[in-house]
Structure formats: C-alpha cells, structure tokens
Amino acid sequence: MRMCRLLGYAAPRATTAAAVLGADDAREWQRMGRLHADGWGTAWVDDARTVRRRRDPSDGTASADLADALVQEASTARIAHLRLATEGMGTVLGNTHPFVVDGIAVAHNGSIQPVQELRAMVRPDELARVGGTTDSAVVTALVLREVARGASLLEATTTTVARLRSRFPTSAVNLLVLSADELVAVHANEGAPVPLDLFATSPLGADLPRDHVDHYYRLSWRREADGAVAFTSSGLASEGWRPMAQHTAARVDLRTLALEVVDLPTAQRRAA
Template sequence: MCRLFGYVTKSPCAVADLLGEEGLHAFTSLTTVHSDGWGMAWHTPEGTRTESSPRSADLDESYRRLVEVPLSHAGLVHLRWATGGIDVRPENTHPFLSDDAAFAHNGHITPIADLEALLTAESRARLGGDTDSERYFQFVHQSVEQCGDEAEGVSRALAALVKRFPRCSLNALVLTPTHMFAIHINSRADSPLRALRQLFDDEGDIPPRHTTEYFAMDYRETSRGLEVVSSGLGQPGWMPVPADTAVMVDLPPGRSPTWTPSLGSATTRCETAYGRLLSICCTSAARLVRGGARLLRTRW
C-alpha cells in the first residue's frame, strides 16, 4: 500500500515545482507511514527512465535531488508502505519497468498465488520480486501484448481483475512511451485502519484521510497541465477522481496535451485538443466518441 503522484505537463517540470514547497513537504511527510522505499519514472527521448530505492524518501538524498530536477513532461512518484510479509528490497520497490512501460501500485491483491496464476510462462519469467504489484503489472503488460492495443489491453486486464479480486484496490499509475494511465478502482477495498493505528500512539497523528479515504485519489488542472495524487496532502485545490474509473491521456510527440473539460467531467463528456482522454467506468456499458476524444465505459 502506497502513495502516488503523477503528472502530464506542457513542458518538462520538476515535482517540487508542481507540488510547491508546502505540497512537496506534505507529500514527503507521508513517509511517516510509507517509509519502505520510493521510486520515480519519467519520459526521456531515449525511453522511460526509472530510479528507486528501498530507503525512506525523507532520508534519501537521491529523492531530494530528483524531485528538484525538471526531468520530463510526464512522470510519476511512488512512496511504498510494504504489505506485511513482503520484503523491503530493491526488487520489490516500485516503479516496475518492462518494455519501456513503468508501473506503480497502491493496494494489495490477494491471494498472490491466484494473481500469478493468470500469468503466462513468459510473463512469469519477467518477474524479479515477490510483490502482488509486479504481478498485477505483468498481467496488464501481458493483456496489452495480446490485444496489440494499450487502451484495449488495460481495459481487459482491469475487467478481469475486478471480477476475480473485487475487494482489492487496483489504484495505479502506468507510464508508457505514448500514454499515462491513472487507475482509481477500489470502491470495495477497506482502508487499512488497524495497521495505521499500530503505527501511531494518537490517531490524530495519522495523515489526513488515511483512516476513511485511504485509497482516494485527487486531481487538479493548472496552466502547466494535469496532476493526480493519492489522498493525504490535506491541501485545497484538488478535486476527487470519480470512483472506479481509469483515465488514459495520450502523449503525442511534439505537442502539448490539454484537457477540456476537467477530468471530473470525464464520466459524462470528454474532449481533448491533442489527444484522447479514456475513461473506463464500472457502472455503464456504452462507448462514446465526442470532440475527438474517446470515452470508453465497460460493465464489470
């Protein structure tokens, strides 16, 4: 279980500049819970780059350095809270990388053996660690390879996982050479209240919204672009991501993505100036094409 931050901007930006001094402090302070490693992924002309460490972000100079650098126009950050029984080591630290796609997860999918059983022998051979998250990623990667299309592959993978693991959180960020996916599917997953209480003597010290909305995700649009973050910042200006949705933003080469209207309207209307905004919703069964954007809804 973890914290996520992702962004797609018009030009390369540093995480510190996007979140601001107070926002970066609030995000990094979530290591009071999520102290089992950190990782980042970002686009470069040569492909998707990642850096990670099993050290706590607030103690790691590499984290402090990277968040201050304008690495890319699209990237993600992950703070890890290791699921009980899974080791804190480099191989288990997000984001995971395969074929230029990076993946970071906030949740816990059990039983892990049932999740791994969905993988082909080729997908299992790519595994480097013990986590359910890496197996989730490889299942998505496998589905994309089988479909030959990222939107369709991600949709099919999520549909299968929701059906098989209905009470697990599938919250994730996926960064590919052409898209950013923000997955917010968790409506039947419970906040880890007991585990949180074990970390704090006073429940009032638990980070904001962790006891009631641990798996919530928020977004905001600024003049720079689009940002999405896990709950816990406790700052104004963010809007809730609709429940049980996944959004795909195109990253067209040489052009800056813009969004009209906001992500919050994606379940009813969707337009983009340069790319598609894909919303995968658990509550309807219609496919719509509007304003040059594709809005996909599937019943799971």
C-alpha cells in the same frame, strides 16, 4: 493488506513535481514516507523520449535522491511511488515500484488477495520479466500481456483492472502507468478494507498523513494553468484536486495533454 502512495504528472515542457504541485506539497508527499516506509521509486520520460527509472527499497522520507527527483529533476512526465508493503511481500529492490518493462512503467497502490490465486494467472516467464514477486508485479505482467496482444496501453490497463476486480471484488487497484506517449491513472478499490488497525497503532498519532482514515484510497487529479495534469493519492491538501470516480481510468496524451476518462469495465469515453 497494506497500501502505498502515488504521484504523477504530465506537463507541456520539462518541469519538476515541485513546480507542478507546489514546493510545500512536494515536500509533504515525500514526508508521507514516515508511514509508507518500505521503499520508493520514480520513473520519468527523458529528453530522448525514453522511460527511465530510479528506485530504492529503503525509507524515502529523508532521501536526498527522492528529494532531487521531486524538486530538482525536470521532465515532461513522471510517476513516483511510496511503498507500504503487504504482509509477506519482501522489502527488496525487485519488489520496489515502479516496475519498468519495454518502456512501460507501472506503479500500484493497493493489494490483491489471495496472492497465490493471483500468481496462478501468470506464467513464471511473464513474472520474471517484471522482476518482482508481489501482487503488484503480477498486475504489471497482466498489463504487459495485453499490450503484447496488440491492445493500446489504456485498453490493456482497463481490461486488466476490470478482470481483477471481477475475480477479486475486494481488491484495491489504483495504478499509474507511464510510457513515452501517455500517462494512465486507474481508480478501482470500492469495497477494499482500509487498514484502520495500522493507523490506530501507528506511533505517528496526530502526525498521521491527511485523509488517511476517511479517504485513504482516494485518487485525485488536477489541471494546472499551463495545461499540466497531475494525479495524487490522498495525503495532500485538497484545494484544486478533483477526486476520480470509482471504476474509472484517465489517460493523458503526453504530446497534446488531452485528457480522457473511461469507465470500467465498459470503457465508454466521456468528456473530461
């Protein structure tokens, strides 16, 4: 099993990840590519309210393009992903997150095994639309299937994650899902094994990113003074961040920045 890092925000006006997080945290998030070195990608909502994407299957730690995406390029909403590939999953552009289909961008932090059983849940044409072959590509295809059936993006995402967690109870499924209208974050990985062997053998030693041994799967959120909402995987300083509870999803309306939290799988709303 391997894992990745997620970052996302929604803001009241076009801004950068560095402005939302702080310049130091934006740089530190990119520097987590020293461990999560199998590609990076970002998707954002442009001025025409279209979801755009840039991705690269190489190490993003020193990437000027990734630095520009985090520090220079303003948007009202953005998600970003650093990939640490699951064994056997090719480090190629098609497997690099986010996946974008029909204006919906999906980035996955986690792993679902056995992958052959997972792939059997989708048709070849559904997977071909996504463009990748990984477990994450299958997750994306399943979310898109629910959307095509008429489900809202939040319902499609929570239904899919609940189904996967029921069938693969040790799966790790943290998601950021972005459309022109909303940003959805999901935290569901209770019981998933932490790759402690990877950390123990890593040449990074004391430079291992923050919280990777004790809180590797944690997904947290923060509300900024101007109303912006941000999400991040573990690895940044904890000040101001609120950990998401297991088996929950959060939805941010990009027009109002209203935040709602739902439980999985019952999806009963409660105030955030």
